[in-house]
Amino acid sequence: MNNTVALFSCSLCPLSYTSQIDLDDHIETCHYEKSGEIKYENMMPTGCSSSEQSTLPTTSNHKPLEEDLHQYPVCGNSFTQEIDIKTHQPLLIGEKPYHCLECGKGFNHRNTLRQHQRIHTGEKPYHCSVCGKSFNHHTNLQTHQRIHTGERPYQCSECEKGFTHHSALQRHQLIHTGEKPYHCSECGKSFNRQTNLKTHQRSHTGEKLHQCKQCGKSFSHRSALQTHQRIHTGEKPYNCLQCGKGFAQLGHLKQHQNVHSGEKPYSCLYCGKGFAQVGQLQKHQTVHTGEKPYRCSQCGKSYTQPSTLQIHQRIHTGEKPYQCSQCGKSFTKRGTLKAHQRIHTGERPYQCSQCGKSFTHLLSLQIHQRIHTGERPYHCLQCGKSFIRRTSLQIHQRIHTGEKPYVCSQCGKSFNQLNTLKIHQRIHTGEKPYVCSQCGKSFNQLNTLKTHQRIHAGENSDALDA
Numbered sequence: 001m002n003n004t005v006a007l008f009s010c011s012l013c014p015l016s017y018t019s020q021i022d023l024d025d026h027i028e029t030c031h032y033e034k035s036g037e038i039k040y041e042n043m044m045p046t047g048c049s050s051s052e053q054s055t056l057p058t059t060s061n062h063k064p065l066e067e068d069l070h071q072y073p074v075c076g077n078s079f080t081q082e083i084d085i086k087t088h089q090p091l092l093i094g095e096k097p098y099h100c101l102e103c104g105k106g107f108n109h110r111n112t113l114r115q116h117q118r119i120h121t122g123e124k125p126y127h128c129s130v131c132g133k134s135f136n137h138h139t140n141l142q143t144h145q146r147i148h149t150g151e152r153p154y155q156c157s158e159c160e161k162g163f164t165h166h167s168a169l170q171r172h173q174l175i176h177t178g179e180k181p182y183h184c185s186e187c188g189k190s191f192n193r194q195t196n197l198k199t200h201q202r203s204h205t206g207e208k209l210h211q212c213k214q215c216g217k218s219f220s221h222r223s224a225l226q227t228h229q230r231i232h233t234g235e236k237p238y239n240c241l242q243c244g245k246g247f248a249q250l251g252h253l254k255q256h257q258n259v260h261s262g263e264k265p266y267s268c269l270y271c272g273k274g275f276a277q278v279g280q281l282q283k284h285q286t287v288h289t290g291e292k293p294y295r296c297s298q299c300g301k302s303y304t305q306p307s308t309l310q311i312h313q314r315i316h317t318g319e320k321p322y323q324c325s326q327c328g329k330s331f332t333k334r335g336t337l338k339a340h341q342r343i344h345t346g347e348r349p350y351q352c353s354q355c356g357k358s359f360t361h362l363l364s365l366q367i368h369q370r371i372h373t374g375e376r377p378y379h380c381l382q383c384g385k386s387f388i389r390r391t392s393l394q395i396h397q398r399i400h401t402g403e404k405p406y407v408c409s410q411c412g413k414s415f416n417q418l419n420t421l422k423i424h425q426r427i428h429t430g431e432k433p434y435v436c437s438q439c440g441k442s443f444n445q446l447n448t449l450k451t452h453q454r455i456h457a458g459e460n461s462d463a464l465d466a
Contacts, residue, residue, distance in 0.1 A: 130148045199221055
């Protein structure tokens with residue numbers, strides 16, 4: 001069948017071509033300096049199949065030439081020049097005569113090779129006149145410019161959503177079809193995007209391509225690196241409209257908003273208790289399961305949550321990514337940094353509703369409130385004695401175990417409490433921080449000062465009696 005082919009005309013010279021790729025090849029070769037300013041014709045070439053057709057923006061009214069055409073006998077298409085037949089032939093037989101000297105990849109057009117080589121050279125000759133961003137191919141520039149114009153020419157027939165890229169429309173349509181054409185050869189899991197498959201495969205290979213320049217930590221996802229970098233920058237782009245609180249991650253904002261709405265969408269499978277945040281639910285469920293699946297490879301300690309394990313591992317690595325901008329002190333946890341910064345600001349946001357006393361830490365308030373409630377949740381298994389704080393229980397248990405972990409470097413004497421060691425060390429240093437306001441005498445222990453002050457209290461009472 002002898003088809004007459006519509007031609008793509010060059011706006012810089014009289015030549016016409018049978019495909020957009022051939023026109024690109026001509027422009028790159030003959031009009032390279034003006035290639036960024038080229039305008040393309042609105043032609044619909046009738047090639048070997050409808051899939052080879054493409055639509056470009058209309059800028060002028062060149063008409064296809066139908067005389068003096070050369071016919072290619074394999075497919076019946078006609079061309080204006082015999083050399084165009086040679087260009088068209090590799091498409092039919094799958095020949096790729098143009099090879100990249102850098103990586104060896106083959107291409108069926110010289111122009112396609114040139115475009116590919118820009119990956120290696122970093123050349124980006126096409127510049128956006130609005131924002132100055134550069135691109136290695138004119139079609140990428142045209143697609144980018146739709147951000148500025150708002151044009152979305154590719155529309156979904158199902159939901160009428162518009163897209164700037166045809167490939168973006170194709171990806172979107174997989175939502176409606178449910179198709180997941182990309183399969184993991186390791187575990188069989190399917191994905192609707194090739195990029196999602198590649199990212200997933202890193203979970204099998206352990207590959208982490210994206211490294212933080214600040215601390216050297218590596219990530220398998222670029223998005224995970226970007227989120228991590230907010231630790232260093234302090235950026236919190238997601239703000240709560242209710243209270244103005246900022247968050248580094250969108251997911252954290254969404255979970256926080258449940259605090260205001262009162263919604264508790266995460267329910268415990270064991271007892272039905274509801275939680276506003278999935279992390280709270282996961283933490284709670286370990287009460288029922290006792291499971292601690294996240295184990296430290298350094299010391300063998302186990303944790304219920306991966307985030308808790310990551311924080312613990314900083315003890316071994318010495319990593320302290322959270323730095324105070326006021327004094328430069330670094331911390332392993334963001335919460336510890338926030339609490340520390342209140343030393344500089346004097347802020348005490350946690351107030352006791354019973355007595356009005358304020359605290360810098362929420363935990364300090366919760367412990368304090370046990371004075372009012374009488375709650376003593378920490379029980380000694382040896383003697384049954386109860387304590388308000390876990391640390392108090394741990395110190396008490398040393399009475400039963402005989403453990404004295406705090407050793408004086410001067411004389412080797414051991415103590416079961418750090419504070420007792422500090423008091424003891426004053427014997428060696430001669431430090432006496434407790435001064436009597438009555439007579440100026442100094443003491444190395446607060447109790448000794450209080451005992452001493454009774455002498456003055458007795459003198460005052462004798463004077464009153466006299």
